[in-house]
Amino acid sequence: MVAAGAAVDGLSDEELGVIRESVAAGRKPRVMFTESAGQIAGQVGQVVGLADPAVSDEWVVVRFGRDELPFSPGDLVVAPRGTGGRRPEPKPVVEENPVVEPEFKLGEPPVAPVVREQRVEEPTVDAGADRPVRRAAKAAKVKPPAGLTVTLAYAEGEWTVAASQGAKALAKPYVIRPAEALRMVALVDVPGVQEAVEQILSAERAEAQSQAEKLRAELAEVEARLAELRDVG
Incomplete structure (x- = not known):
């Protein structure tokens, strides 16, 4: 769950501007996932890149564990100071094995030992735990590479060729014969x-x-x- 007092509306424009400057400087700002992020809500990741918001609504690239996945600004808030990463999961407590104690009665032949069973409380399973979560399926999603564009242009008596992949320029316009x-x-x-x-x-x-x-x-x-x-x- 998201910590009390944390904003649930996602990252603001001002916060996104600060994150953009930090990423450009080589830092990895820490963010916390909101309820809209699904089962990972309340956990912390690091912003490692910002894509083009005009291409997709999910353009904030967050490293979570060994995965780097895109999220929308509404899925994230700035992580409070002192917030750790993954929350440790509680381990079920298992009691010791049943204790066997013999019982005897005076004047009567010995009776077979009676086994006193100690009831072990089974952990309650949430019926909704097995439901598919929107973010769980996203981990297996492979993002296709950005489109490649090669441009042949003619202007002012010169022919030029340029190439780009998505928003990244692979080759600036250069003159050809x-x-x-x-x-x-x-x-x-x-x-x-x-x-x-x-x-x-x-x-x-x-x-x-x-x-x-x-x-x-x-x-x-x-x-x-x-x-x-x-x-x-």
């Missing part, structure tokens, strides 16, 4: 995409040819001027 961009697009059989790339490349070739012709004309003028200067000499 037009021929490499055309080969990458050829692998994607999407109507209209390859045609659009070819149109861009055609426009670039036309512009490059125009610039080349302009440079040739300027070079011809310079060579003609140089020839005139040689004739004068």
Whole structure:
């Protein structure tokens, strides 16, 4: 159970901000599970990471024992000072074996020993203990990896490629040659995409040819001027 006086509404925005700063600094803030966390309510774990709240409602990653599982802020509160980790479970008390004592009566033949049984109290089993708990099934849940995105872009006369997995950038946009961009697009059989790339490349070739012709004309003028200067000499 959650300790008396602890908030049951989960972590506030201010507390989440403090936790985010602590995790960024390499610390692992301690939190306590609320009633909404199921059978582990009242126990303590350590926050080891914060995911993207836009992707899932359960984005606070908590280490509990040897597991690291995501929880929602409503499942957690800041652990009170001096709170320990797992609570020790009470062990059932078993009494000693039954004691056998013989009984005898005067004037009569001995009687067979009478065994006095000592009644052992059996621990009461809660009928709801075997009910499936929402958090118990979560321990076996394997979270799939985040999606991989590869982006081919064209802007201001340059082709770039970038890659990311979820919110993590694997490769920042870097420039590639037009021929490499055309080969990458050829692998994607999407109507209209390859045609659009070819149109861009055609426009670039036309512009490059125009610039080349302009440079040739300027070079011809310079060579003609140089020839005139040689004739004068």
